[in-house]
Amino acid sequence: MRRQLLKAVKRVVIKIGSGVLTGGNSALDMAVIGRICIDIAALREQGLQVVLVSSGAIAAGRSELGLTEKPRTIPHKQAAAAIGQTRLMRAYEEAMQPHGLKVAQVLLTSEDLASRQRFLNARATLDALLGFGIIPIINENDTVVVDEIKFGDNDNLSALVTNVAEAGLLLILTDIDGLFSADPRQDPAAKLIPLVKVVTRDIERMAGGSGSTVGTGGMATKVAAARKAGRNGVATIMVPGKQNGIIAAAMRGDEVGTLFLPSSQGLNRRKHWIAYTLKPAGRILVDDGARDVLLKKGKSLLPSGVLRVEGRFDRGGCVRVCGPDGKEFARGLSDYSAGEIGRLAGHRSGEIEEILGYRYGDVIVHRDNLVML
Numbered sequence: 284m285r286r287q288l289l290k291a292v293k294r295v296v297i298k299i300g301s302g303v304l305t306g307g308n309s310a311l312d313m314a315v316i317g318r319i320c321i322d323i324a325a326l327r328e329q330g331l332q333v334v335l336v337s338s339g340a341i342a343a344g345r346s347e348l349g350l351t352e353k354p355r356t357i358p359h360k361q362a363a364a365a366i367g368q369t370r371l372m373r374a375y376e377e378a379m380q381p382h383g384l385k386v387a388q389v390l391l392t393s394e395d396l397a398s399r400q401r402f403l404n405a406r407a408t409l410d411a412l413l414g415f416g417i418i419p420i421i422n423e424n425d426t427v428v429v430d431e432i433k434f435g436d437n438d439n440l441s442a443l444v445t446n447v448a449e450a451g452l453l454l455i456l457t458d459i460d461g462l463f464s465a466d467p468r469q470d471p472a473a474k475l476i477p478l479v480k481v482v483t484r485d486i487e488r489m490a491g492g493s494g495s496t497v498g499t500g501g502m503a504t505k506v507a508a509a510r511k512a513g514r515n516g517v518a519t520i521m522v523p524g525k526q527n528g529i530i531a532a533a534m535r536g537d538e539v540g541t542l543f544l545p546s547s548q549g550l551n552r553r554k555h556w557i558a559y560t561l562k563p564a565g566r567i568l569v570d571d572g573a574r575d576v577l578l579k580k581g582k583s584l585l586p587s588g589v590l591r592v593e594g595r596f597d598r599g600g601c602v603r604v605c606g607p608d609g610k611e612f613a614r615g616l617s618d619y620s621a622g623e624i625g626r627l628a629g630h631r632s633g634e635i636e637e638i639l640g641y642r643y644g645d646v647i648v649h650r651d652n653l654v655m656l
């Protein structure tokens with residue numbers, strides 16, 4: 284099955300975690316980086332396009348500063364990232380050079396990708412770089428982000444990048460062998476799971492809590508990334524990144540690590556962007572009837588089904604659509620502002636003009652802008 288799936292892949296996003304790139308003292312491990320670059324050069328020879336999402340800036344900066352622990356405050360993390368990012372790029376540059384490959388640095392923030400225009404600009408830049416035969420190396424622009432506007436972790440970023448880069452596969456290089464039935468560091472009976480057909484709640488629970496000491500992500504963020512990539516129609520393979528030749532083995536279709544199949548209900552790229560890249564600015568609570576119609580019939584949300592609205596957003600804003608219990612089941616772009624929806628809640632579409640004095644249309648969230656989660 285793996286071979287079949289890999290045959291169709293022309294462009295791959297490879298996510299490399301800090302734990303893979305660094306040794307015990309958090310310094311960059313040039314031997315590992317060298318091996319990774321050998322594998323990447325081989326993929327290029329086979330005609331594959333490669334986009335890297337690489338962590339390791341904070342770790343490399345920390346080692347440069349001689350800090351024995353992970354920096355704690357945000358400015359210290361940002362400073363470490365600024366110092367480490369240049370070291371990281373230099374390491375890749377040096378390791379790629381013997382293979383005749385060149386690299387480019389792309390730093391992104393989630394706010395960048397939340398603007399459709401910037402998102403498309405990033406896509407065009409990546410396309411141009413790949414067209415020149417360059418390997419783009421993406422990291423979060425740590426200098427300007429704080430928690431609320433962060434991608435959260437590079438696992439999440441890599442899943443979003445499969446959309447930006449229109450890639451066919453996400454390969455996650457991490458510091459354990461794949462997804463296990465329990466945390467292998469605590470439970471010796473834990474078994475490696477080679478194939479995940481659907482990321483169910485059980486799978487998410489299995490992944491909960493196993494964090495790393497170097498990067499920010501853990502197994503849970505990797506499973507969440509696989510789910511997001513899957514909804515973009517992209518499979519994820521998670522493998523032990525320090526192992527010699529592991530990228531080549533994974534891309535050959537060997538049974539290494541864990542393969543997550545893409546979801547059968549893939550989203551188009553724009554809807555994927557709405558669901559996963561945009562940050563919602565508020566929520567609209569709807570009644571049971573409206574929830575049923577949205578979930579089962581794929582209709583638009585009308586004002587009559589709206590119970591109430593929370594948050595502040597303008598027309599075009601991204602909103603969570605929640606049932607009467609407050610549980611989010613869909614996400615979309617609103618045709619009306621929060622203030623307008625407050626006045627329209629519970630009314631028929633035919634009354635919109637009378638209530639507001641104008642109307643943009645009959646619906647609050649159009650089905651073309653609505654994604655079930």
Ligand code: GLU
Nearest residue numbers: 339340341436437498499
């Ligand atoms: N951007 C951070 C770095 O390069 C890593 C974030 C992460 O590990 O998820 O150090």
